[in-house]
Amino acid sequence: MALLLRGPNGSGKSTLLRLAAGFLKPEQGHIAYTREDGAHETDSETFREHIHYVGHLDPVKPAFTVAENLEFWSGFEGNPDPKSGTAEALERMALSHIADVPGRYLSAGQRRRLNIARIAAAKKPVWLLDEPSVSLDDASVTLLADLIADHRSSGGMVIAATHIDLGFESSETLNLAPAQMPDYAA
Amino acid sequence: MNRFFSLVRRDVALAFRQGSASTMVVMFFILTVTLFPLGVGPEANILQRISSGVLWVAAMLASMLSLDRLFQADFEDGSLDLLTLGSLPLEVTVLAKCLAHWLTTGLPLIIIAPLLGVLLHLETSGYVTLLISMLLGTPTLSLIGAIGAALTVGVRRGGVLLSLLVIPLYIPILIFGVGSIDAAIGGLTERPHLFVLGAMLLGSVALCPWAAAAALKLNLE
Numbered sequence: 514m515a516l517l518l519r520g521p522n523g524s525g526k527s528t529l530l531r532l533a534a535g536f537l538k539p540e541q542g543h544i545a546y547t548r549e550d551g552a553h554e555t556d557s558e559t560f561r562e563h564i565h566y567v568g569h570l571d572p573v574k575p576a577f578t579v580a581e582n583l584e585f586w587s588g589f590e591g592n593p594d595p596k597s598g599t600a601e602a603l604e605r606m607a608l609s610h611i612a613d614v615p616g617r618y619l620s621a622g623q624r625r626r627l628n629i630a631r632i633a634a635a636k637k638p639v640w641l642l643d644e645p646s647v648s649l650d651d652a653s654v655t656l657l658a659d660l661i662a663d664h665r666s667s668g669g670m671v672i673a674a675t676h677i678d679l680g681f682e683s684s685e686t687l688n689l690a691p692a693q694m695p696d697y698a699a
Numbered sequence: 700m701n702r703f704f705s706l707v708r709r710d711v712a713l714a715f716r717q718g719s720a721s722t723m724v725v726m727f728f729i730l731t732v733t734l735f736p737l738g739v740g741p742e743a744n745i746l747q748r749i750s751s752g753v754l755w756v757a758a759m760l761a762s763m764l765s766l767d768r769l770f771q772a773d774f775e776d777g778s779l780d781l782l783t784l785g786s787l788p789l790e791v792t793v794l795a796k797c798l799a800h801w802l803t804t805g806l807p808l809i810i811i812a813p814l815l816g817v818l819l820h821l822e823t824s825g826y827v828t829l830l831i832s833m834l835l836g837t838p839t840l841s842l843i844g845a846i847g848a849a850l851t852v853g854v855r856r857g858g859v860l861l862s863l864l865v866i867p868l869y870i871p872i873l874i875f876g877v878g879s880i881d882a883a884i885g886g887l888t889e890r891p892h893l894f895v896l897g898a899m900l901l902g903s904v905a906l907c908p909w910a911a912a913a914a915l916k917l918n919l920e
Contacts, residue, residue: 536780537920562786570777574709585709589702589785603709 515665515681518674520689526674529689530641531673533567546639551646562591565632566641571624575617579608580628582616587634595634602634606656621648626656633660640664642673654679661668700902702787720765724804725811728761729767732815743820750819751829751880755873757815758808758833762840763865765804767858769796769848770915779852783919789912793849797841797908805837821880828883828893832876837897842900842907843868847913872899 517678518526531537534543545553546560554560573582587602588595603609606626611619614654619627625648632640640661646654658680661671673679714720735753739745773779782792812833813826821829847865851857879892 534780534784536783558788561784564784566780566784568777568780570775570780572773572776572778572781574713574776574778576713585705586781588705589782589787591786 515661515671515673515684517681517684517686518689519676519686521691524689524691526689527643528641530566530672530674531568534564534641541579549584552596560639562656563637564639564641565590565635565637566643567628567632567645569644569647571628573616573619573624573627575615578613578615579603579619579623580612582627583630590635590637591629592635598634602630602675605633605660606630622650622653625649626653629657629660638669640669640671640673642671642675644674644676646675646677646679702785703791706782706787706792706795707799707802710796711802712797714803720768721803721807724761724764725807727764727814728757728808728811731757731760732797732818736818747822749819750821751877751884752815753819753823753838754812754815754821754829755832755836755876755880758812758837759840759869759873761808762804762837763844763862763869765800766841766844766848767851767861769800769845770852771848771857777781780919783915788789789915790908793845793908793911793915794904797838797845800845801838805833805841808837809833822884824886825880825884826890828880831893832870832879832889832896835893835900836872836876839872839896839900839903840869842903843872845911846907846914849911849918852915852918872896875899 518529520526525663528537532539535544542553544557545555546563548554563571572586580586580603583602584595584599587598592598600609603612606629608623608626608630611623616627625645629645642661645657649657659674661679661681665671671681671684674683732753735749739749752901770779773782783789785792785793807832812829816826816829844861844865846868847861850864851861854860875892875895878897879889882892883889
């Protein structure tokens with residue numbers, strides 16, 4: 514399953530994703546996840562461990578090498594075997610050749626690829642992607658699209674805000690209208 | 700549990716790689732303490748009188764130096780968002796970061812403190828109590844400091860604000876830390892002071908992670 518969020522800048526795509534991840538509390542209404550047994554889960558504390566979130570920032574430590582950065586995250590995010598998972602994920606995002614390079618030397622695109630390798634390194638059913646293709650070149654966008662396709666074909670769920678075509682076939686699209694600013698003068 | 704220790708390992712490894720944090724804290728401690736013999740004069744009996752207080756105040760200020768980076772670095776590169784997403788409760792994450800902070804700043808201070816005691820002519824009978832009181836007191840400094848660090852995490856140049864928030868909360872630790880050393884030197888029993896320090900440590904292990912986690916959640920919104 515995939516849901517594509519579209520809309521002009523400031524229409525609330527990122528806000529919606531941060532709400533879904535449980536970083537923000539909704540002013541009205543609620544976020545509910547449906548579990549496999551059909552029950553609805555509205556407590557963000559219980560479902561947040563099943564979520565991968567890719568936001569605007571790339572959590573890359575300048576003092577750690579690419580492999581060390583990834584190994585920490587894949588272990589922390591629940592991969593029982595961080596070492597092999599890391600090697601595989603680096604391979605998938607074409608980062609194997611710079612596995613020993615410290616994070617501080619990475620370009621913006623490489624940091625973004627490392628962030629995407631992070632979600633490939635530990636299995637989680639729900640992916641929330643906030644413009645994941647920013648600063649990626651064409652080849653890397655293809656890698657990302659393949660990764661998303663694999664995730665979906667194995668039963669995973671993706672909600673993505675993106676302006677470019679990530680090969681989302683048969684996905685639903687949610688168009689967000691421009692934000693209605695409250696009339697502060699009144 | 701694995702995640703707890705992987706986070707502690709990461710923070711300690713980062714501190715060692717960057718190197719500056721621990722070195723800066725220890726150098727600050729040494730330099731502030733050396734200022735006192737220069738400032739109040741080299742008479743042994745004056746230095747002896749003020750040594751326990753000087754050591755504790757300097758250790759306290761030194762431990763505060765690196766507090767502003769406790770959550771700031773992870774906040775700036777988006778790691779903090781992801782740390783809250785994991786299955787580890789945020790309170791436990793905070794506890795892991797406090798432990799790492801103590802290992803990289805509190806522990807070096809404890810190791811260097813007896814050497815600086817010699818510089819200040821600290822009485823021989825005070826050394827054991829100095830070590831025990833710092834062993835009990837410095838983890839509390841990291842834990843209480845975490846609340847201040849969490850409250851100021853989004854604030855630009857929050858270091859000064861952090862000090863203003865945290866110093867008043869440090870006062871009881873200072874009083875009982877210095878009190879225990881003075882009691883030992885004066886031939887009184889130091890145990891009541893150490894018990895109070897221990898109680899404050901237990902209390903802050905239980906309470907500070909909750910308070911800091913609540914402050915972080917507010918700041919992440």
